[in-house]
Amino acid sequence: MNTAERDTNPRIVIPQAEPVLVETGNVTKKVRRRALLQNVSFTVERGEICGLLGPNGAGKTTLIRAMTGLIRPDSGDIRIGGRSVVREREAAVLHVGAIVESPIFFPYMTGRDNLDNLALLHPNLPTRKEREQRVREVLEIVRMDKRADERVKTYSLGMKQRLGIAQALLGDPELLILDEPANGLDPMGIRELRELILRLKHELGKTVLVSSHLLDELQKICDRIVVIREGEQVFAGSREEMIGRHSSLEEAFVEMMTS
Structure with missing residues (x-):
């Protein structure tokens, strides 16, 4: 076969999945005049464990409800696997477990x-x-x-x-969303949960978004951190960026909440 003949053969191209699995853009949700979420924007890449942090009433569960299509944001969009939860809810949440x-x-x-x-x-x-x-x-x-x-x-x-x-x-x-999964667990239960989440990532390739108040646990498992306070996003980035000059995720979080 000459070069010309080889060049005319069709080539099989296997499409690569986009690295970003979750993308929220300026998500806002209000009840009467109170903003439960205000312009929340962050991304989560495939295979990452993302920790969602914030004090009680910060808007974490509201955000999770919006991501799973249980409530509709007033403005902004949430895309999972390239599908809009707002406009294509069924297709977007088909591969979400929560x-x-x-x-x-x-x-x-x-x-x-x-x-x-x-x-x-x-x-x-x-x-x-x-x-x-x-x-x-x-x-x-x-x-x-x-x-x-x-x-x-x-x-x-x-x-x-x-x-x-x-x-x-x-x-x-593809995406597993866990809202305060360690609530009420004893130390052994917390450890078993941590090991399970890590196995889901490393052995099954799952992407996990987990909200929790157990900052020591999140420091052990998370690749990315998102912090919400009074409905507003105050941080989104890697675990290392969040900790920065501090000795722990807890220390960084407390300073962020009190500054």
């Missing part, structure tokens, strides 16, 4: 039965075989497979949180 506040399950049913019922509602799992296989997979991921056939009412808080993460993983999402 725990907003505390996961709720039927306590008289087993963990597996709860997930089986939830899998029935997921558009990414159209067949019974796919649903059963995915339920088995997520139970193994969160290491609940050995307790899956026990009733949820017998579970500890940490086990319920892991079952909640299993629920959020059912559709094999």
Whole structure:
């Protein structure tokens, strides 16, 4: 084959995914005259763990509700995987899994039965075989497979949180959003949660947005930090940029909140 013939052959180009998975642009949400969010803008790249920080009432859960399409911002936009949550909600959130506040399950049913019922509602799992296989997979991921056939009412808080993460993983999402997942957990439960989040990143390539008041834990796992105070974004950048000249994330955060 001569050079001319080789050059006329079609070339297969495999498109590369954009590095930015989440992009919020000037997101604003008001209730009456109070601004719950005001011009919040940041990005999260694929494969990152992003910590969402702020005091109680800062607007963290409001932002998470907007990112998951549960509420609509008054202005601005949120794009996930290039899709607008405002204009293309169904397509944008199809590959998002979330725990907003505390996961709720039927306590008289087993963990597996709860997930089986939830899998029935997921558009990414159209067949019974796919649903059963995915339920088995997520139970193994969160290491609940050995307790899956026990009733949820017998579970500890940490086990319920892991079952909640299993629920959020059912559709094999690119982005996992966790709202205060460590609330009420004892030190062992917090450690297990930390290890699970790191495994989701390193072994499964998940992108995770997690809000928490446990700054020591976020310092151990986060690549990126976003800080909100009274609805306004006061910082967005890498963990190292956030800590800066301070000895810890906690010290940097306290100074930021009191300055």
